[in-house]
Amino acid sequence: MEKTNVAIVGLGTVGTGVARLLLDHGDRTARHAGRTMWLKRAVVRDLAKPRDVDLPAGVVTESLDDVINDPEITVVAQLIGGLEPARTIMLQLMAAGKDIVTANKALLAEHGPELFTKARELGRSIAFEASVAGGIPIIANISQCLSANQILSMEGILNGTSNFIVTQMDEKGASYDDVVRKAQELGYAEADPTMDVDGTDAAQKLAILAHLAFGATVDWSQIPRTGIDRLDPTDLQYARELGYRIKLLAVAHLADDGLELSVAPTLVRIGTPIAEVRDAFNAIRVIGDAVGPVFYHGLGAGQMPTASAVVADLIDTAVGRTKLTFQTLEYFSIDQPPRVLLRDANTLMARYYFRLHVANHPGTLAAIAAVLERHNISIASVIQHENGGGSPHLDPVPLVIMTHSTTEGASRAATEEIASLPSVTGGVVALRVKD
């Protein structure tokens, strides 16, 4: 049986999972690959560090040169996070003739065009299934399985940490800070979870998917994004009262005048599949013009789901499928003009949920309604509960308004104006609604 020599660079959580799959399940991997996938080297920073996998003698090394200078090693799982030295190492490995498998979405979102152009120049390939939605093979599904379609839209929950936090806040009524602490204890959240909870991670993944599905060349930092880090449990309660849950939704919609991309906490109707995605799961709903809607649901991260995606890519690369796809699709080419442009965020249509605190006296609602009318926003429903205790005419009461469809620009202008009304205290919470 043929043998492909593989190396892993970076033996963290995912790297350890990849090593385990290759070492513990060599027979079935060989059966699925039609060849032996042989782990020849694993490059680590510190040989002395204890590990959760038994590596045969001579496999672990601190020297990247042991991989670079070994012509027998043809495929490398490059599993170092962050931008540097990950970028430099990837360039070195490709220059040495290695095909790359990576899970590093930040690196691709930031340096994709440079790395992919270099790969093509060198006749190498980069596989990156593990970079988006770990256990859901969305890269292969969009690039290959749905290749007969024009993708019309993608909506998804792409950040498992945020979804875990929101689910726990919603179901347990816990505070944001308490849930973040719990997520860190469980290993769902990093010590510094900023990139997960502020929408950065989801925006980077969305930028990659938008490139594959629409040929869009998107700087992820240009995607309008709001995280869940300022989500108030009150809004989860009102949403439920209205028949919705709040999810950090990444959205890509193709319209005649361009592509809409956004990441934002969004009200999604209870009972729809996307609303029922709980804890650290991810889900993506893709609509293609031929296939119609296809819904995917699976674990978004974690050691073995991500390792599963990496090993599938290692097999695809060893077999030769990756190279064919890579040559065909011209991913992240610097030379190619973008096929679609981003729409002006102000023109995007959506329904909105507004929550604000108002003085409880006559004329308040009329003043707010007048602002909305001036911006051509029509009201679908209002919730104002009776003030439990307190002085009815002094304490501000919460007011929730659901609008009919309007533009983001109108919503933003109206909420700014409403926030400046004398009868309104504090700001206005504005969340999009997805029906």
Place this chain on the structure above:
Amino acid sequence: MEKTNVAIVGLGTVGTGVARLLLDHGDRTARHAGRTMWLKRAVVRDLAKPRDVDLPAGVVTESLDDVINDPEITVVAQLIGGLEPARTIMLQLMAAGKDIVTANKALLAEHGPELFTKARELGRSIAFEASVAGGIPIIANISQCLSANQILSMEGILNGTSNFIVTQMDEKGASYDDVVRKAQELGYAEADPTMDVDGTDAAQKLAILAHLAFGATVDWSQIPRTGIDRLDPTDLQYARELGYRIKLLAVAHLADDGLELSVAPTLVRIGTPIAEVRDAFNAIRVIGDAVGPVFYHGLGAGQMPTASAVVADLIDTAVGRTKLTFQTLEYFSIDQPPRVLLRDANTLMARYYFRLHVANHPGTLAAIAAVLERHNISIASVIQHENGGGSPHLDPVPLVIMTHSTTEGASRAATEEIASLPSVTGGVVALRVKD
């Protein structure tokens, strides 16, 4: 740009959809394939028949020889249903050097080993994504995307016609016969829907999936199967009262002592994703030992979803990916011993739902409970409503029993014995329950 010449054999519903995608969307198909996919010929039985697609002059022909004798045509979408002449035509096309794309699951389930062995001998490939679950790319997902895993189980709704009928019966309270008629009017059911409603179609699809996921060589007719053709609306109502819906569930579970395969109407808990699959949709939940659970949901049939799968296969075949997969995985090899054996159906564990009619007098429930106890089946819950009108001691009343987990053998023996009790009239309905 390179060009691949393609032919379609059989211009029925799916063939017409494939022709439309190739003709109307040539640019994007070329972009996704890295080459022009050129529809050179479409073979039909009757040139005079009116069609829903405008074919350029010279494309349509009644002669298969126009494809067989044209060496420029390298890939053929063979879209004739049934076993013959589909089998002979496929063999002829492969002998003439064509790679095949097909949607014919009956042909693969019946003659897969012969056709695939022949293809390998001739250096040809057969792609068959469209044969199972139209819009869900489950073949590629199991064969490639999840290749790092040992698949542990698959549970799915694989027959859209049955699911449409059951959904309509459940939601509208309509009778089986009325819904079948409606399904035929809507084009969801054939004039003779037997293969769909009696479980044959789902069993053939399950046999194909079981081969891919477990290396099982299964004669589909050996899969224990019950259809929805004898489903009583009463059971849908009782199921709902108990918190369940009834779905025609295809199941494959890998256990230490072999593989469990079955197709049967099954109670699935309301609120679980599989229970919420409505109308003509399909869904499959796959569990892999590394990736965990992955859930897929999409249209199970229909012109464009199926055409989407066929065109994706045409692209994969033209690009060369199909051949690599085909060489690697040794699908349906006559020479290979099966990797797993089917479990004896009598040893399969499940909870059961029993419904029967009993004489409404003392001792009846005790007699039934005694039979169950003798077969070691313990009762989880019982529903016996008050007899509305009628004579309380003469008219038989319906009795529903939910059991705890037991074997299929015990369930079968017990229900036979219960049916023969003097206080029980008619047979016993026994349905599996999936929690």
